Amino acid sequence: MSKYIPFPFFHDDVPIDISFIFADEKPAGKHGFLKTDGNHFVFEDGTKVRFWGTNFNGAGCFPEHDRAEVLAKRIAKTGINLVRFHQLDAQWQTPNLFAFSKGKRVTDASFDIESLDRLDYLIHCLKKEGIYCYMDMFTYRKFRSDEGVKNASELPDEAKTYCIFSDKLIELQKDLCQRLWTHKNPYTGLSYADDPVFVMAEIVNESDMYTERHVIKAEPYRTEFLSKFKAWLKDKGIDREVTDADAEEFTDEIVIDFRYDLQVKYYKEMYAWMRECGVKIPITGTNWVTTPANLKSQLVTDFVDNHAYYCTWEWGEFEKRRMNKAITHENDSYLTRLTLNSVADKPMYVSEWDMPWPNDYRAESTLYTAAIGMLQDWSGFAIHTYSYSTKLERMNMLGKEIICEKIGNISYRPGLFSTWNDPAKFGLFYHGALITRRGDVACAKNTVTLKPLNKKEWDYNPARDGIEKSRVVSDVSFESFSKPTDAIECDDVLSDTGEIYRNWKKNYGYINTPKTKCAYGFLAKNGEIELSGVKIDCANDFAVVAMSSLTNEDICHSDNILLTTVGRAENTGSKFEGALLHYIGKPPVLIEVIEADIEIETDVEMLSVWAISPEGYYIGTVPSKYEDGKLKFKVGSQSQSMYYLIVKD
Numbered sequence: 001m002s003k004y005i006p007f008p009f010f011h012d013d014v015p016i017d018i019s020f021i022f023a024d025e026k027p028a029g030k031h032g033f034l035k036t037d038g039n040h041f042v043f044e045d046g047t048k049v050r051f052w053g054t055n056f057n058g059a060g061c062f063p064e065h066d067r068a069e070v071l072a073k074r075i076a077k078t079g080i081n082l083v084r085f086h087q088l089d090a091q092w093q094t095p096n097l098f099a100f101s102k103g104k105r106v107t108d109a110s111f112d113i114e115s116l117d118r119l120d121y122l123i124h125c126l127k128k129e130g131i132y133c134y135m136d137m138f139t140y141r142k143f144r145s146d147e148g149v150k151n152a153s154e155l156p157d158e159a160k161t162y163c164i165f166s167d168k169l170i171e172l173q174k175d176l177c178q179r180l181w182t183h184k185n186p187y188t189g190l191s192y193a194d195d196p197v198f199v200m201a202e203i204v205n206e207s208d209m210y211t212e213r214h215v216i217k218a219e220p221y222r223t224e225f226l227s228k229f230k231a232w233l234k235d236k237g238i239d240r241e242v243t244d245a246d247a248e249e250f251t252d253e254i255v256i257d258f259r260y261d262l263q264v265k266y267y268k269e270m271y272a273w274m275r276e277c278g279v280k281i282p283i284t285g286t287n288w289v290t291t292p293a294n295l296k297s298q299l300v301t302d303f304v305d306n307h308a309y310y311c312t313w314e315w316g317e318f319e320k321r322r323m324n325k326a327i328t329h330e331n332d333s334y335l336t337r338l339t340l341n342s343v344a345d346k347p348m349y350v351s352e353w354d355m356p357w358p359n360d361y362r363a364e365s366t367l368y369t370a371a372i373g374m375l376q377d378w379s380g381f382a383i384h385t386y387s388y389s390t391k392l393e394r395m396n397m398l399g400k401e402i403i404c405e406k407i408g409n410i411s412y413r414p415g416l417f418s419t420w421n422d423p424a425k426f427g428l429f430y431h432g433a434l435i436t437r438r439g440d441v442a443c444a445k446n447t448v449t450l451k452p453l454n455k456k457e458w459d460y461n462p463a464r465d466g467i468e469k470s471r472v473v474s475d476v477s478f479e480s481f482s483k484p485t486d487a488i489e490c491d492d493v494l495s496d497t498g499e500i501y502r503n504w505k506k507n508y509g510y511i512n513t514p515k516t517k518c519a520y521g522f523l524a525k526n527g528e529i530e531l532s533g534v535k536i537d538c539a540n541d542f543a544v545v546a547m548s549s550l551t552n553e554d555i556c557h558s559d560n561i562l563l564t565t566v567g568r569a570e571n572t573g574s575k576f577e578g579a580l581l582h583y584i585g586k587p588p589v590l591i592e593v594i595e596a597d598i599e600i601e602t603d604v605e606m607l608s609v610w611a612i613s614p615e616g617y618y619i620g621t622v623p624s625k626y627e628d629g630k631l632k633f634k635v636g637s638q639s640q641s642m643y644y645l646i647v648k649d
Contacts, residue, residue, distance in 0.1 A: 002540070004590040005640055007569075007614050009421040011392035012070045015616045015643055016562060017077040018430050018550060019129075022437065025081065026130035029196035033280045034132075036302050041199070041282070041347050041379050051132065051199070052370070052429070052436040053082030053382035054419070055352065058093035058407075061085050062100075062118040063390040072125035075386070078426070079433020082132045082199070084351050084382045088119070089176075090140035090157075092408030093388065107146040109176055116183070124187035127197040134351060134382065135198055137180075138163070138173055139205040140408075147172060154218035157408075160207045161214040162221050164266045165228060173204075174273050181277040193278035200349065202284045202305060203270045209259035210291045210456075216247045232258050256293055256455050263297040271301055287351050289341035292452035296476040299343065306341035307352035307384075310334040310365060326361035326542070327368055328507040328521035331490075332466070335372050339450070339472040340458055342376065352384035355425070356417050357399045358581065360568050363544045364509075366428040367435065367518050371500050371511045374441035376471050381436070383425070387418045396587045397571050398422055423591050423642055424569040430562055431516055434548045440516040442497045444471040451475050451482040459484060468493045468502055511546075514554035518546035523596075533601040539636070543567040543594045547646075559604045559648035565594035565635055566642045595636030602631050606649045611639035 032044025042048050054075065063071055075083070088097045091106070095115040099106050123133060140157040143149040148168065155162055163169045181193040188195055207214070216222050222244075230242045233254075240254060249255045267285040274283055285298045287305035298304055312323045327334060334355075342348045350373065355365035373381055389401050400415040407413035419426045435441050448470050453459045458474075459482035466472075492503035502509035508521030512531040519529045523538035523545070533556050536545050545565050549558035569592070571585025605626060611619040619641055624633035635644060 002568075003593045003640075004570075005593055006572075006588040007423050007591040007642055008396060008588040009423060009426065009614065011396070011420070012074060013616065014074055014077050015612050015614055016430060016645075017616075018079050018433065018562070019076045021434070021550065022079065022081065022130060026128065028081075028127045028130050028132045031196075033196045034199040034282060036282050036347055038345055039343075039347055039377060041303075043196075049379075050374075050436050050439070051082035051349065051380035051382070052079055052433040053084060053134070053380065054080055055084045055086040055382050055385040057385040057388045058087040058090045059095055059389055060385070060387045061088055061122065062095035062115050063122060064118065065121050067390055068118070068122040068125045072122070072129045072131060076129035076131060078429040079437060080429065081130060081433075081437060082134060082380070082382060083126055083386075084134035084136055085119075086136045086205070086385065087139045088136065089138065090408070091142055092140070107144065109141070109144075109147060109172070111179065111183075120185040120187050123185060123195075123197060127188065127195075132199040133197050135180075135192070135201040136205055136351075137177060137201060137203060141176075143169060143172065150220055151218050155221075156214075158205065158207060161209060161211070161216060162218070163204060163207060164209055165225055165262050166221055167224075170266065170269065173270065177270070177274060178277045181274065181279050191278065193280065198281055200282055200284070200303070201274070201279060202287055202351070203267060203274075203301075204286050206288050206307070207286055208288070208290055208294050208297075209263045210250065210256075210294045212250050222247050228262065229255075229258050232261065251456070253455065260293045260297055260455075263294070264300055267297065267300050282347070289337065291456045292458060292474070292476045292478075293455040295341055295343075295474060296478070298341070299346070299476070303347040303349060303379075304341050304343060305349050305351050306338045308335050308338050308350065309353065309384075310355040311359070324359055324361070326507065326521065327355070327364045328361075328502065328509055329504060331504045333372065333468055335369065335467055336460065338378075339376070339467050340460070340474055342378070342473050343476075344447070344449070344473045348376070348378040350378065350381045353381055354384045354417055354419075356412070357422060358570075358576070361542060362422075363424040363428065363566050363569070364520050366425050366432045367511060367544070367546055368502075368509065368520065370432040370435040371441045372467060374435055374439065375444050375495055375497065375500055376467060377443040381432075383419055385417050386420050388413055388415070392420060396421055396589070397585065398569065398589055399571075400584055421589060422569060423566055423589065427566055427569075427642060428544065428546060428564055431518065431546045431548050431564065435511075435516055438515065440513050440548065441499055441511065442513070444469075445496045446470040448472045449475050451480065452478075453482055453484065466493050468495060468500060470496050514556075516546070516548040517555065518544065520544040520546075535599040536596055537598075538594065538596040540567055540592065540594050540596075543596070545594065545596055545598070547600075555600065556602050557604065558602075559607070561600075561646040563598070563609075563635070563644040563646055564642060565596060565644070566591060567594055568592040591642050593636050593640045594642070595634070597634050598632070600631045600646075601629055603629065604648055607631050607646055608649050609633050609635075610645045610647065611635075611641040612643040612645060613641065
């Protein structure tokens, strides 16, 4: 039977600190403003950069000053170098950009003074710690009748789709944009537009003209859309009758072309306005791909962005367990859809990814995601999310950081996606940061180019075009289209670099590079896994065993190595039965003890294996022996932990 031990993550610190590796990157902005160079991000002084990041959601963007200082230092210790400010405008939380507390009725889009002060100070703290900022411009703002918006109550949060073509809504977006970017931060002495701590911005979050669930129904916007369509047809010289049904048409190629032109016009107009407001950094349109036409419209901006989640979106009540399936069970990668938004000559950043609690196997996701991103030559990731709250010391439970069952009618916001205290995901961020920022995984040698079947559908074959094998980019020139191809059957995939492997028949995978090595998945049934210079024989049915050099030397020459062993993590006393969560449990968070025999080829003698506690204490040494150039030891039987430092005495 598996053994579990307490291993809580505290809101004000982490057990291991790797910020020393990136000490020369402080403060953020020292290299000048970010710009694009082909498919990479570089700073003004020519320094190439990738970002390993997280999202701060809603109220999480507005911590008290003392909390902001602690928070910035905490995440810097894990190797994070980017925070995306997500849902700043979400009025279902407080603080938000427009309101500091609930009670007084907010009647306009004026910025709340106290909320803005907290955001300013957080930016100042992040900057000191070498952490950059991604500004999420427009996410959940609810337009109001007080602002002169007609039929405002019929518009969804963010007015998805409507916001792209409505003249009035675009005018309001421009106004907020100008006020935000020209705002001067008293703690940095710079306006947001003039501060190189900001590296990326998006025009609108997850909104486009092609998503069928965002049908244009509300008036007078439906009439405005059809009127614009009529004018477009006239300008193009197309003889076609406009009907009311065209507002809900997503298959007719003429309507698709109109929607494309409408979206491009919106991006160009907002892009030009942001530049006029002084914004100097790379800007993208939105951050998901729904159709090839949608991707093509993004190309009028500076970079592409996309989101990927390994979970089901059939959200019900909080008690329902969503999904409990492993990445190593799938023949296709959950990251596949990201390639459909990747192009050859623009940087690609993934501003949201997650494999959320309560999936037992979520520990697979962190290093797998980081490694595939580097194989694809992308510019990094930000997990969704760090937290929705700033009062994290109160509950310290997985899946539950807020007392209520829902926020804004959504059952996952009280903590389902929060990762700040999750050993299974956040606990592996050290290695993810090293893979991404240090470049521990090599980029693919070969490139596969995908062509769409038409403007609405893709031709993608996982075995032929798999992102775990070669770099995959999309061609949406529409000069030619692909034809459907038959599926190819196989059981595993090895990257063309030889560094990344996954077998969905045997249900395990590995990362095998000089500075970072990892075996993950259902390890016990696969026996000893041999990597170059490392052997891992794990007794647990499911586990992640990862090690990274904390020096500039490869593992075989390093005198300071971080070893992380983690599998399932859960709350004390939590109870599940099938799809239902009967009891979420209580603190402390527990981790399954991973038992593994490990052998490392090394030319460094007198290495000791120290177990590290959640507080960052040395627990004790793990018995080891060094002979014939190999360090051999067993973790999990003595001095049990998930973290081990292998250091020279």
